[in-house]
Amino acid sequence: MEHKQYKLLHCTINGEEVETMIDVRASLTDLLRNDFRLTSVKKGCEVGECGACNVIIDGECFNSCIYLAVWAEGKSIRTLESLLGPNGELSDIQQAFVDETAVQCGFCTPGFIMTAVEILESGKEYTDDELRKLLSGHLCRCTGYENILRAVKKTMYKRLGKEMPQ
């Protein structure tokens, strides 16, 4: 490196407007973890395959490891930390992951939950096959996925105010 290249970035992170100087070589994962201590954003494969670093940007899920931090200019980013209540209460989807034992080592969990948030906020009712496809951008090496699927499905029906089919 002959010289380092920096850029002043403006974006919204978990509802708060921020302005910060960033190295243009940084990924959004680096920015969120190192500059904002949002450690729910996990570093897994770092090549966009495992989904551990998944965050919501302007309403859509992205693997932040392959998203350049400079691209976040003007965008609104949400991480798992935004789901907690004022006193650290868990959101319904987080509680469902606990209740359904959808968590073992926990490394994939924040990424999965942010995808679940996008699914749930669509307000749509999905079949099991559709949910599997919507969740397919995440790897979990512990649970075998069934409990994760059940946690999302249960919360989907709860939010839709419908009985979950057996």
Added chain:
Amino acid sequence: MTMYDIKALYEATSVPNAIELLLEHPEAQIIAGGSDVLIQMREGKRAGKELVSIYGLDELRGIRMEDDGAIRIGSLTSFSHITKDPIIQKYINVLGEAVDKVGGPQIRNIGTIGGNTCNGVTSADSASTLHAWDAVIELTGPEGVRTLPIKDFYIKAGVVNLRPAELQTSILIPRESYEGYKGHYIKYAMRNAMDIATTGCSVNVKLSEDKKTILDARIAYGVAAPIPIRSASAEAAAKGQPVCTDTVEAFSQAVLQDIHPRTSWRAGKEFREHIAVVMARRALTEAIQLSGGEL
């Protein structure tokens, strides 16, 4: 691992600005969504390179119908936006279905159709369908705008017809390419998500009004040759023929005259030839049924 090994990053503010940046930095690589370029950087293949980022160019996003009936897809339109687009769903739904098989949901939010075609790989899920619909590639460079048929855009594996300081700005599907046609895409891979196609096959047909005759049939493959290809022999075997299982069989067997897949760690040549025939049969059958034909 930490920062990307980027020598310098230039963020384009408009298409003309992107061209200026590419002229100023002839060694620079264009980065769109980055789901190929950044991974290649991690692998070391593109490490230490200068990048011209066009990701911020919203003018290259979105799908619209032109006055002449052509469907214009901005090169930076993400796969998920193509799948959700009402114009695509109405006229070339198969393209939305094909790009819905790329990677996983997060990849489909960042990956762009321009990037998928400019990297020149044969396995790209969009490429066979774009070939099968006679897509036209629009390129913008220092000398202005030029267009060329997608078959002329692909030169060889990993190499496309992009001149210095030129970028792909749109993909067009002319009206005569889609009007009256219905298509189907099959991706054969080992997993249902986050996988590269072992072989991909896209077929579309136009039937006569009474649904008894195939007026036109088009078929293209990914991973049946170093670049995506059409099978002229199969198309000739179906064109003007009655809608029946014999025609479907002749069509699917004829693909073997044109494809030349290779053995790779993903699959053997013989296996790829076998599934290519099966995929042609199934995709044509589906396309005929979507068109209201009966077999």
